[in-house]
Amino acid sequence: MDDAELVRAIEDNTAELLLTMGAAGGGRQRSADGVRWTLGGSPLDYHNAVVSCAVDDGDAADRLIAESLEELKELRVPGCWHVGPSMRPLDLGERLVAGGFSYGGPEPGMALRLAELREAEVAGLRVERLAEVDQLAVWAQTLGQGFGEGVKEAEWVTSVYWRLGLADPWRHYVGYLEDEPVATATVFLAAGVAGLYFVMTVPEARRRGIGAAITAAVLRDARDSGVEYAVLGASPAGRSVYAGLGFRELCAVHLYEWALPEE
Secondary structure (H helix, E strand, O other), X not given: OOHHHHHHHHHHHHHHHHHHHHHHOOOEEEEEOOEEEEEOOOOOHHHOEEEEEEOOXXXXXXXXXXXXXXXXXXXXXOEEEEEOOOOEOOOHHHHHHXXXXXXXXXXXXXXXXXXXXXXOOOOOEEEEEOOOHHHHHHHHHHHOOXXXXXXXXXXXXXXXXXXXXXXXXXXXXXXXXXXXEEEEEEEEEEOOEEEEEEEEEOHHHOXXXXXXXXXXXXXXXXXXXXXXEEEEEOOOOOHHHHHHOOOEXXXXXXXXXXXXXXO
């Protein structure tokens, strides 16, 4: 893949993940009039998501923004537009702010040719891919200790994965140190690449290289099964870790959020 193809794969992999998880959570799906979204399937703003918009008429974009906001209000859930490089119109971000959304910042889009993956290891770390859905309980308990919205996010994500199962395109991993679960990661195979998600190390085990080590381990697994490229959206804390493994930053996906008013 060239860089332009990788940028599109970054967008498409995340879009497919959000749409699939949203549908499994019972969200309302829309794929018409130049827009795709999944709304109402999650208590989390990131996952009630507008994932693509391709309209050239500003008035049409404003109508779609208003319709997404009305649907979020009706469903009584927070939500988010994920505005990637392919989305139109070019002033979509300004229109979202004018339409009632708040700018939540950029999420750097990064990609790696897996043949160029740099190794990272931590002595004693054992990384296991989940083979039975019952193992999701350990994955959830570990994730809830420090990822995103904590237990709330871990419980919702795990309920979705119970429904979706553990077969490809989903691969979930737990990292153990001295038989204690200390890290998580998920790989989602879509758009011709391996998307990396839910990479987290429990707070008491951080700053020991575990995040890099579990990432390298799950990407070796993807590479060994024939996948050539990996993509991800980096957090501020993870950006340098991924760069150290060989990932290159190729784009940004800008988040525009709407929160439920406080009662």
